[in-house]
Amino acid sequence: MANVTLRNVRKTYTGGFEAIKGVNVDVADGQFCVLVGPSGCGKSTLLRMVAGLETVTGGEIDIGGRVVNQIEPADRDIAMVFQNYALYPHMSVYNNMAYGLRNRGMAEAEIKTRVEEAARVLELSAMLERKPRQLSGGQRQRVAMGRAIVRQPKVFLFDEPLSNLDAKLRIAMRVEIRKLQRRLNTTSIYVTHDQLEAMTLADVLVVMNGGQVEQVGNPLAIYEKPATTFVASFIGAPPMNLMSTRPEEIKSQLGGAAGEAGIVGIRPEDFAITDQTPAGGVALPLTVEAIERVGAETFVYGSREQEDQRVAATPGELPPGEVIVRIPGTEAPAIGQKIRVAAVRAKLHLFSGDGRKRIEA
Numbered sequence: 001m002a003n004v005t006l007r008n009v010r011k012t013y014t015g016g017f018e019a020i021k022g023v024n025v026d027v028a029d030g031q032f033c034v035l036v037g038p039s040g041c042g043k044s045t046l047l048r049m050v051a052g053l054e055t056v057t058g059g060e061i062d063i064g065g066r067v068v069n070q071i072e073p074a075d076r077d078i079a080m081v082f083q084n085y086a087l088y089p090h091m092s093v094y095n096n097m098a099y100g101l102r103n104r105g106m107a108e109a110e111i112k113t114r115v116e117e118a119a120r121v122l123e124l125s126a127m128l129e130r131k132p133r134q135l136s137g138g139q140r141q142r143v144a145m146g147r148a149i150v151r152q153p154k155v156f157l158f159d160e161p162l163s164n165l166d167a168k169l170r171i172a173m174r175v176e177i178r179k180l181q182r183r184l185n186t187t188s189i190y191v192t193h194d195q196l197e198a199m200t201l202a203d204v205l206v207v208m209n210g211g212q213v214e215q216v217g218n219p220l221a222i223y224e225k226p227a228t229t230f231v232a233s234f235i236g237a238p239p240m241n242l243m244s245t246r247p248e249e250i251k252s253q254l255g256g257a258a259g260e261a262g263i264v265g266i267r268p269e270d271f272a273i274t275d276q277t278p279a280g281g282v283a284l285p286l287t288v289e290a291i292e293r294v295g296a297e298t299f300v301y302g303s304r305e306q307e308d309q310r311v312a313a314t315p316g317e318l319p320p321g322e323v324i325v326r327i328p329g330t331e332a333p334a335i336g337q338k339i340r341v342a343a344v345r346a347k348l349h350l351f352s353g354d355g356r357k358r359i360e361a
């Protein structure tokens with residue numbers, strides 16, 4: 001087992017594109033760290049640098065107290081699980097798991113012990129003689145995990161390992177991966193673009209954007225206090241409502257608290273349909289545009305009377321003037337109906353006008 005520390009890590013690809021612009025992350029021994037962010041933000045690049053599959057342009061990667069920048073992948077004591085599994089199609093499950101160990105010259109008896117133990121943990125014992133094509137997607141993914149487990153590495157690296165699975169299996173495997181990691185207690189770095197996967201798996205969540213870290217921390221702490229509007233709209237689904245504090249309807253409620261041109265954020269679940277105006281909170285008149293009933297709750301999409309002035313657009317964000325409200329149950333207003341929604345002061349998130357800074361009121 002080992003800690004992993006990234007110190008001011010940078011990556012410029014040949015051609016001059018700067019994919020990683022100075023990243024600092026500290027993963028303690030045994031922790032599960034998740035790198036989350038939109039496609040192209042540099043997650044795989046960073047993970048591949050930890051694995052030794054990409055050269056490091058600047059900074060240091062430290063695994064277990066040893067700087068590994070110049071160390072070959074095979075000597076880093078890591079095991080990586082990829083999205084596409086990368087199994088050998090002509091080899092049995094057993095041989096797929098044994099292959100890497102044989103390459104290292106391990107004795108067959110020890111290999112057998114390790115493969116059988118991994119197969120037991122992953123519930124693959126009955127399938128050791130099958131070829132990958134005779135397995136389901138979920139079983140193939142488990143073989144890929146088994147191949148990493150038998151190595152008994154200091155660190156597991158996962159690059160979107162569940163992306164090829166259907167939604168239901170993805171959730172089941174997510175729970176399995178977490179249980180397994182808790183049991184083995186192996187330091188892990190897991191890459192995903194799926195914020196829900198990230199929230200549920202991480203001890204430490206690293207939210208990335210454009211080759212940089214936006215925020216690092218406990219997932220729920222990040223949900224409760226996003227540091228930037230990017231994080232605010234990326235973490236949580238449906239996304240947080242973000243509005244300029246400039247329009248009169250909001251400014252009058254917030255008073256001067258948000259400054260002249262700040263951004264106010266309100267999570268869909270923090271709005272209630274009500275005629276009351278909570279002191280210091282926000283109340284908005286809306287026209288109901290769409291209703292989505294998803295079973296236990298309902299999403300109400302409304303449009304605001306006033307055009308939103310805000311500048312910085314971030315992924316996952318609602319179009320200007322659109323507000324989403326999340327209410328429990330299935331009872332909802334009718335489309336076209338005029339409603340009023342309100343959020344209490346304690347539920348407001350305030351940000352600077354450029355969205356780069358959270359303001360604690």
Ligand SMILES: Nc1ncnc2c1ncn2[C@@H]1O[C@H](COP(=O)(O)OP(=O)(O)O)[C@@H](O)[C@H]1O
Pocket residue numbers: 013014015017019037038039040041042043044045046
């Ligand atoms: N070998 C490469 N050469 C040049 N640019 C690359 C290379 N690999 C990735 N990139 C670029 O680096 C950025 C980050 O890529 P990547 O790490 O794969 O993102 P993610 O895994 O977050 O989707 C992207 O803009 C991508 O196009």
Ligand SMILES: [Mg+2]
Pocket residue numbers: 043044045
């Ligand atoms: Mg990737």
